[in-house]
Amino acid sequence: MAMDIVEELLKGNVLALSRAITAIENEYDNASEIMAKLYPHTGHAFVLGITGPPGAGKSTLTDKLAKAYRAQGKTVGIIAIDPTSPFTGGAILGDRIRMNSLTLDDGVFIRSMGTRGSLGGLSHKTADAVKAMDAFGKDVIFVETVGVGQSEVDIVKAADTTMVVLIPGMGDDIQAIKAGILEIGDVFTINKADHEGADKLVREMNMMLDLNGMMMDWRPPIQKVIANQGEGIKETIENVTNHFKHIEANGVLAERRTKRTRNEILDVLNTSIGKHITKNLVATGDLDKYVEQIKNHETDPYTVVASVMKKMLK
Numbered sequence: 058m059a060m061d062i063v064e065e066l067l068k069g070n071v072l073a074l075s076r077a078i079t080a081i082e083n084e085y086d087n088a089s090e091i092m093a094k095l096y097p098h099t100g101h102a103f104v105l106g107i108t109g110p111p112g113a114g115k116s117t118l119t120d121k122l123a124k125a126y127r128a129q130g131k132t133v134g135i136i137a138i139d140p141t142s143p144f145t146g147g148a149i150l151g152d153r154i155r156m157n158s159l160t161l162d163d164g165v166f167i168r169s170m171g172t173r174g175s176l177g178g179l180s181h182k183t184a185d186a187v188k189a190m191d192a193f194g195k196d197v198i199f200v201e202t203v204g205v206g207q208s209e210v211d212i213v214k215a216a217d218t219t220m221v222v223l224i225p226g227m228g229d230d231i232q233a234i235k236a237g238i239l240e241i242g243d244v245f246t247i248n249k250a251d252h253e254g255a256d257k258l259v260r261e262m263n264m265m266l267d268l269n270g271m272m273m274d275w276r277p278p279i280q281k282v283i284a285n286q287g288e289g290i291k292e293t294i295e296n297v298t299n300h301f302k303h304i305e306a307n308g309v310l311a312e313r314r315t316k317r318t319r320n321e322i323l324d325v326l327n328t329s330i331g332k333h334i335t336k337n338l339v340a341t342g343d344l345d346k347y348v349e350q351i352k353n354h355e356t357d358p359y360t361v362v363a364s365v366m367k368k369m370l371k
């Protein structure tokens with residue numbers, strides 16, 4: 058039984074959506090074809106990136122926000138990225154428990170993507186998984202990712218609006234991640250406002266944003282939240298909605314999407330060229346030949362690559 062994944066996905070078959078994302082994640086041969094067929098059906102979903110340090114309450118917050126969107130009658134997709142675990146276990150299992158109440162709602166689709174030890178290619182895979190959910194018909198898609206390093210910045214580039222979640226008591230950590238969060242945060246959430254130091258953190262964030270914000274036409278709002286008690290959720294949704302409306306009106310959304318498409322072409326191109334050359338190198342036995350030559354100190358990897366490139370691009 059060969060099920061037509063794309064046809065079934067577009068009909069609303071959850072298993073097909075699941076399989077499509079598995080194909081994307083594992084780079085199966087049919088992944089490109091699936092994406093090509095899904096592409097015309099994308100572009101309707103609102104994509105919300107949620108990032109911040111581990112344990113900040115991102116999953117708890119996602120659970121509450123997702124429920125609020127469901128109450129508005131919107132369908133929800135959630136992609137939880139876990140760069141720490143080489144397997145889709147551990148923290149993801151915790152996420153599942155945190156989002157437990159959602160798993161019974163068939164208007165919500167939750168998918169975790171492990172990085173299997175490397176973040177390479179993950180931003181591209183995440184973007185494709187978002188598209189699969191978009192084509193499936195999800196109205197709002199969450200991308201939850203840990204941290205604010207460059208890899209996470211790349212991942213949240215798939216988002217229309219990015220929320221950075223911070224918590225009190227991070228001490229000097231906030232200084233260290235300052236540059237990263239100012240660059241990517243459209244909306245800030247100070248979660249665990251039941252803990253001491255929330256107001257201080259809000260003040261610090263305000264100061265940072267004021268210093269940074271002279272030239273910005275969007276001043277990222279800062280909202281105190283107690284996610285596990287559902288406090289500040291309504292305001293957070295409002296902030297997110299306002300941001301989306303803002304970028305829709307001033308053309309930034311269109312700009313971001315154009316940039317994304319541009320990067321996508323380059324990404325796919327780089328990957329395909331890389332794969333093509335690698336395959337060829339292995340199939341012809343040239344790779345083994347080069348390894349032998351390097352072992353004998355006759356050449357080095359850099360010279361090898363230079364000559365391979367020269368040959369391939371002729």
Ligand SMILES: Nc1nc2c(ncn2[C@@H]2O[C@H](COP(=O)(O)OP(=O)(O)O)[C@@H](O)[C@H]2O)c(=O)[nH]1
Nearest residue numbers: 111112113114115116117248249250283284285
């Ligand atoms: N005190 C307090 N704990 C919270 C709050 N929000 C979440 N938590 C708890 O913080 C822990 C980590 O939450 P989680 O959502 O898994 O964080 P994530 O790693 O950012 O996804 C869990 O035990 C939550 O119950 C909050 O507002 N206040």
Ligand SMILES: [Mg+2]
Nearest residue numbers: 115116152201
């Ligand atoms: Mg989480």
